[in-house]
Amino acid sequence: MTDSALEDIDTEEKARRPPKAVVGSSLDREEEVFGKAYDPRVVRRIWAFVGPYRKNLLVSVAAVIIFTLTQLAIPLVIRHAIDHGMVPGGGSASATARTTLYWVIVGYGLIIGVNFAASYVQELVVGKAAENVLFDMRRAMFARLQQVSLSFMDKTEVGRLMSRLMGDVNAMQEFLETSVLSVGDLILLFGIIGVLLWLDPLLGLITMATMPVLFIVRLFWLPPAKKSFMDAHHANSANNGALAEGINGVRTVQSLDRQRVNFDLYEEKSRTNLLAHLRAAKFAQVMVPIVDSLTGMSMATVVVVGGQMVLHRQLDVGIMVAFLFYIQRFFDPIRSLTMQYSVFQRAMSSGTRIIEVLDVPLAITDKPGAVALGADMDGSVEFDHVSFGYRKDIPVLKNVSFRVNPGETVAVVGPTGSGKSSCMALVHRFYDVTEGAVRVGGHDVRDVTGNSLGTSIAMVLQEPFLFTGTVFENIRYAKADATREAVIAAAKAVGAHEFIVTLADGYDTRIEQRGGNLSLGQRQLISFARALVADAKILVLDEATANIDSYTEMLIQKALKRLLEGRTGLVIAHRLATIRGADRIIVLQNGEIIENGNHTELMAQGGLYAKLYTMNYSSFDDLPTGIGTNPGADVGKAT
Amino acid sequence: MPQMFDRWPHRAPRPGEAMAHVRAVESGKGLGTLWRIFRLTLRHPVMAGITIVATIIASGLQLAVPRLLGEAVDQAEGVLAGGTGASAALWQTALVLLGVSVARGLFTMLHNYFGEATGHHTAYELRLAVYEKIQRLSFGYHDKVHTGDLITVGMLDLDGVRMFFATGILRVVLLGILLGAGSVMLLTTDPLLGLLALSFAPFVAWRSATSQLELRSTWLTLQDMLQNLSRVMEENLGGIRVVRAFAGEAHELDKFDTVSDKALALAHTRVDLRVNSTAAMNLSFLISMGLVLAFGGEKVLSGTMSVGTLTSFLTFMTILQMPVRQLGLMVNSFARASTCGDRLFDFLDLDLDIADRPDAKPLVITDGTLTFEAVQFAYPSAPERAVLTGISFTARRGETVGIVGPPGSGKSSIAHLIPRFYDVTGGRVLIDGQDVRTLTLDTLRQAVAVVQQDSFLFTTNIENNIAYGDPWAKEQQIARSAEFAQLHNYVMGLPTGYQTIVGERGVSLSGGQRQRLNIARALMLDPAVMVFDDSTAAVDAGTEQRIRQSMKQFAANRVTLIISHRLSSLMHANRILFVEGGAIAEEGTHAQLLALGGRYRALYDLQSRASEDQSEAAE
Numbered sequence A: 001m002t003d004s005a006l007e008d009i010d011t012e013e014k015a016r017r018p019p020k021a022v023v024g025s026s027l028d029r030e031e032e033v034f035g036k037a038y039d040p041r042v043v044r045r046i047w048a049f050v051g052p053y054r055k056n057l058l059v060s061v062a063a064v065i066i067f068t069l070t071q072l073a074i075p076l077v078i079r080h081a082i083d084h085g086m087v088p089g090g091g092s093a094s095a096t097a098r099t100t101l102y103w104v105i106v107g108y109g110l111i112i113g114v115n116f117a118a119s120y121v122q123e124l125v126v127g128k129a130a131e132n133v134l135f136d137m138r139r140a141m142f143a144r145l146q147q148v149s150l151s152f153m154d155k156t157e158v159g160r161l162m163s164r165l166m167g168d169v170n171a172m173q174e175f176l177e178t179s180v181l182s183v184g185d186l187i188l189l190f191g192i193i194g195v196l197l198w199l200d201p202l203l204g205l206i207t208m209a210t211m212p213v214l215f216i217v218r219l220f221w222l223p224p225a226k227k228s229f230m231d232a233h234h235a236n237s238a239n240n241g242a243l244a245e246g247i248n249g250v251r252t253v254q255s256l257d258r259q260r261v262n263f264d265l266y267e268e269k270s271r272t273n274l275l276a277h278l279r280a281a282k283f284a285q286v287m288v289p290i291v292d293s294l295t296g297m298s299m300a301t302v303v304v305v306g307g308q309m310v311l312h313r314q315l316d317v318g319i320m321v322a323f324l325f326y327i328q329r330f331f332d333p334i335r336s337l338t339m340q341y342s343v344f345q346r347a348m349s350s351g352t353r354i355i356e357v358l359d360v361p362l363a364i365t366d367k368p369g370a371v372a373l374g375a376d377m378d379g380s381v382e383f384d385h386v387s388f389g390y391r392k393d394i395p396v397l398k399n400v401s402f403r404v405n406p407g408e409t410v411a412v413v414g415p416t417g418s419g420k421s422s423c424m425a426l427v428h429r430f431y432d433v434t435e436g437a438v439r440v441g442g443h444d445v446r447d448v449t450g451n452s453l454g455t456s457i458a459m460v461l462q463e464p465f466l467f468t469g470t471v472f473e474n475i476r477y478a479k480a481d482a483t484r485e486a487v488i489a490a491a492k493a494v495g496a497h498e499f500i501v502t503l504a505d506g507y508d509t510r511i512e513q514r515g516g517n518l519s520l521g522q523r524q525l526i527s528f529a530r531a532l533v534a535d536a537k538i539l540v541l542d543e544a545t546a547n548i549d550s551y552t553e554m555l556i557q558k559a560l561k562r563l564l565e566g567r568t569g570l571v572i573a574h575r576l577a578t579i580r581g582a583d584r585i586i587v588l589q590n591g592e593i594i595e596n597g598n599h600t601e602l603m604a605q606g607g608l609y610a611k612l613y614t615m616n617y618s619s620f621d622d623l624p625t626g627i628g629t630n631p632g633a634d635v636g637k638a639t
Numbered sequence B: 001m002p003q004m005f006d007r008w009p010h011r012a013p014r015p016g017e018a019m020a021h022v023r024a025v026e027s028g029k030g031l032g033t034l035w036r037i038f039r040l041t042l043r044h045p046v047m048a049g050i051t052i053v054a055t056i057i058a059s060g061l062q063l064a065v066p067r068l069l070g071e072a073v074d075q076a077e078g079v080l081a082g083g084t085g086a087s088a089a090l091w092q093t094a095l096v097l098l099g100v101s102v103a104r105g106l107f108t109m110l111h112n113y114f115g116e117a118t119g120h121h122t123a124y125e126l127r128l129a130v131y132e133k134i135q136r137l138s139f140g141y142h143d144k145v146h147t148g149d150l151i152t153v154g155m156l157d158l159d160g161v162r163m164f165f166a167t168g169i170l171r172v173v174l175l176g177i178l179l180g181a182g183s184v185m186l187l188t189t190d191p192l193l194g195l196l197a198l199s200f201a202p203f204v205a206w207r208s209a210t211s212q213l214e215l216r217s218t219w220l221t222l223q224d225m226l227q228n229l230s231r232v233m234e235e236n237l238g239g240i241r242v243v244r245a246f247a248g249e250a251h252e253l254d255k256f257d258t259v260s261d262k263a264l265a266l267a268h269t270r271v272d273l274r275v276n277s278t279a280a281m282n283l284s285f286l287i288s289m290g291l292v293l294a295f296g297g298e299k300v301l302s303g304t305m306s307v308g309t310l311t312s313f314l315t316f317m318t319i320l321q322m323p324v325r326q327l328g329l330m331v332n333s334f335a336r337a338s339t340c341g342d343r344l345f346d347f348l349d350l351d352l353d354i355a356d357r358p359d360a361k362p363l364v365i366t367d368g369t370l371t372f373e374a375v376q377f378a379y380p381s382a383p384e385r386a387v388l389t390g391i392s393f394t395a396r397r398g399e400t401v402g403i404v405g406p407p408g409s410g411k412s413s414i415a416h417l418i419p420r421f422y423d424v425t426g427g428r429v430l431i432d433g434q435d436v437r438t439l440t441l442d443t444l445r446q447a448v449a450v451v452q453q454d455s456f457l458f459t460t461n462i463e464n465n466i467a468y469g470d471p472w473a474k475e476q477q478i479a480r481s482a483e484f485a486q487l488h489n490y491v492m493g494l495p496t497g498y499q500t501i502v503g504e505r506g507v508s509l510s511g512g513q514r515q516r517l518n519i520a521r522a523l524m525l526d527p528a529v530m531v532f533d534d535s536t537a538a539v540d541a542g543t544e545q546r547i548r549q550s551m552k553q554f555a556a557n558r559v560t561l562i563i564s565h566r567l568s569s570l571m572h573a574n575r576i577l578f579v580e581g582g583a584i585a586e587e588g589t590h591a592q593l594l595a596l597g598g599r600y601r602a603l604y605d606l607q608s609r610a611s612e613d614q615s616e617a618a619e
């Protein structure tokens, strides 16, 4: 930076060294997040979603069978027409033939009528049932995600979940819609084999001699083809992930002028994606000439062998025509079954990803017999020798014990990263402690229902998150039946009312994504108001006024004084003026409680609190020495 | 097999040409959507050419098959005519048939492969163009558009366009040839029967045209619905902590159901529409076939036609059956391409409201002075709501300006105007006398670093995040920035140090750690103007003081703007602006403002008096 020697990177060296830059997430491959367990029963699991539409399925399978049979019958009808309905040369034979022809035409008409009805019914029923199944699956996934623990969500990017919720579910659509058709294809295939053997066993066998060749070829083709399909799939998600990141982080990108580097990196990803798709396409298409050559072989066989037989009067010419018809159609089901197979493959990999979401272990659930915290809950919070870490190797809280009595307001202070927000997360059981217990209202949080915990505790999170929707809807989020008066009262209490009424539509102004059209302080005020509307026994404020000026904050505190009556308050703040109303102060450092008492006591102790306090108010120039730094900690112990 | 694959003729894109692709994609502004997609296809003349030729040959060969089969049947019946060469003729026909089939397979493969490959190449170019556009569109645009909508454009709409060549254009060619050549063949063989065989075509054409329109509009609405649905889910997952904090799961499921049910109903309508048109098309085809059979049979009976000719008629019709069945898909593809294409091109054609002017000049730093001259501003999304109403101040190199004020007073907005994230609506922002609007964005933004109030961290390791603005930085440089931002010790305490991944948006960091990472990122640069927008709000006083200390030497060479609610952060500034309601209410040094006894003084008193007094005062 200021050192010009460091800065002097010539362009040559730049070209040699790769940049410390990537686009798209660097998280490990998601398999590791979800656990690799490939569930061989994916099909059965997906079948469970089809279950409710079993009747529709039956109808459509029946329709497909009828449809296939009519398809199968059409060449036979033609054969009949040719052999019996077309005897040229006049005379009585011709006359009977004509009658036959009429009847055959009538029969044909009936058959195509049935064909039409069957295909109509089948497509309609399957199409709709497939949509239902898709929407059911998506809902089940979404519902599951409402229950999974936050430690899972921390590790998983929203984009990846979205690609499962939308992309993979949509990928199932093709499969669901066409899988019934493949039942028809199978029937058609075996039907044709049967009919050919019935029409003329010998010719039939000779014709189908090409079949085994096809299977052998496929055997060699399948493994590399499958790999190329999977590669294309992965390249595509990587590409889309990078796009999503580009969209989400666009402000930072522009602010740090990274467009050019990102574009080059993105180009690389897109190129990889392109090449992977080209490769997959080659694998998919290389089967086409093979199948076609085999078709040709079979047709040639019929022409030569069948033709000879016709010449020697061993075969009706109509049968030969029927054979030729069938062979053409014979490879159709094979072809579409092949296609269906790759659809199936894709659907199964999507299905696996869907099932994985449905099977995310619920690390945190209500115990059977969990109690619901009622309105009579006293609002006490107790940490009893609590230890906790997000990862096993890094403890965040170490043996923390404290008690907040009903109605008390306790402040938690400490250097950044000392574990304050983590404490609050434990109160709400976002995570489970590794040792000890957190008790709310006298109950271990693991013994109460998550829902009642949610309604007993209102939180203002350190990061204010707002939903797209109106200001009103956002403030009312915690309590869907809150009246407009209650919402306005809460907004007034936090001093948000003044600015809200100046917005274009007041409380009905639309808030854009993540509150982008409000200033950060305004977002914080709304998220504060939201917690007040919840009207909960315990109020947790995690840096709720960090982005708000002290004057506004003082007004809020005045209002809070009234609102906090009879409620328990837990307040985190760095600006020590913020905690002036607290009954007691807990000082956390490196995950341990080092001081606990009221302001006067702590000042008298002359520990970290006293140090921070004086620092807060002293001019920046007389930096107190002795605030050491030990690795891993942000502010060392007072010396 | 793989080696053989790699030799297939296609030109792998070269990185250096990427920008040319982007310009080419953007050049078609104003053309009709489908025509524009077609033009993109034509950018790959070799591949598209091979595809079309292969399509023509394959369909020609396809047409030859019925002829050959008809011949074979006639030859087999040749005994009636008493020919002895019949057997040899059969062999010959069989061989030709085999040859034709093999060739047909090969050409079909080429047709399919290159059709798809062309689409993928087009998609590659479109992807680059979309990405580039996203990166260049202004903050004002991104404020208004939900990220999910952009992702839809970049993924779904792009796919719709990609598939158009293979599933739309080529099918038209294929069907056109089969029908065109076929009808010539049939009509010359037997006009009446030929007409009957083709009688389904007009109906099908009419049906496709009408259903295309209906499908298109359902497509549009359905796409919108699904977009809403993904928005609901995305917000839920992004705000999952809020959802959990307020036990909002049931409420969220309700929201989901409302949108989901609507989308499902629409999806059903689409199935109805689709099935209605395909089933009818198919029936019309089968009816034509029946007519051929009836009238053809009559002709055979009356001896005016051979069974073989009739066979070739019927076989020809079975060949047509596949493409006719696919007509539904083709119609769908047209509907999809035109909807998706409309949206994609609308996006690509957006004007950049913040971009280099044609006569833009690079920024020249002389004495490093930042000047706001009676600046007025309103956000583009709320133009009638004045956010800044006449801000003027000047700061010279080495000076620090502090900005305080209540939430929403316009502090961040001031910061946004310097690197031109937004344009002023009145007045000017100058750096060394140059209006920022007359400068190239690149040079301007390299000269201005803003540590934004709500920082965005990327899902990558700490090192990459710190080096975001200078990816070629060396390790020592990164470590030094981290040290200045008081983050180094924390990072060194992690098992994987600078390689530790921070999680999405930095979830695995504490609030203060995120902010310090954000500061470290900015310290990597060497800007002429540096803005810290409330960037130590979540940092404790001790750490903050140390950050400030290390920043002192950093500030010497540039203009520093510090926005903060904590007065200890900015009371050392050369000048402090108290902003309220978009205007400067008080201005001066810390001492001057204290002496003034106004709002700044009130803030100071609140922050500096002992807590005991305060709790009483609050009473």
Ligand SMILES: Nc1ncnc2c1ncn2[C@@H]1O[C@H](COP(=O)(O)OP(=O)(O)OP(=O)(O)O)[C@@H](O)[C@H]1O
Binding pocket: A154, A390, A391, A396, A414, A415, A416, A417, A418, A419, A420, A421, A422, A423, A462, B507, B508, B509, B510, B511, B512, B513, B538, B539
């Ligand atoms: N979701 C998470 N996954 C992994 N580690 C985490 C996670 N959240 C926090 N940490 C780590 O746990 C430690 C404590 O974080 P916490 O957020 O509790 O700190 P804090 O006291 O609230 O700090 P601040 O004042 O900066 O907000 C930090 O070192 C942080 O990196």
Ligand SMILES: Nc1ncnc2c1ncn2[C@@H]1O[C@H](COP(=O)(O)OP(=O)(O)OP(=O)(O)O)[C@@H](O)[C@H]1O
Binding pocket: A516, A517, A518, A519, A520, A521, A522, A547, A548, B143, B379, B381, B382, B387, B405, B406, B407, B408, B409, B410, B411, B412, B413, B414, B453, B534
């Ligand atoms: N992207 C936006 N679109 C529309 N209006 C906005 C946008 N960003 C901010 N505003 C509005 O402009 C006004 C000024 O916002 P600004 O972010 O500059 O405030 P601030 O002084 O930085 O406040 P804070 O202290 O809360 O960060 C606010 O009323 C806010 O609602």
Ligand SMILES: [Mg+2]
Binding pocket: A420, A421, A422, A462, A542, B510, B511, B512
């Ligand atoms: Mg925190």
Ligand SMILES: [Mg+2]
Binding pocket: A519, A520, A521, B411, B412, B413, B453, B533, B534
């Ligand atoms: Mg701001």
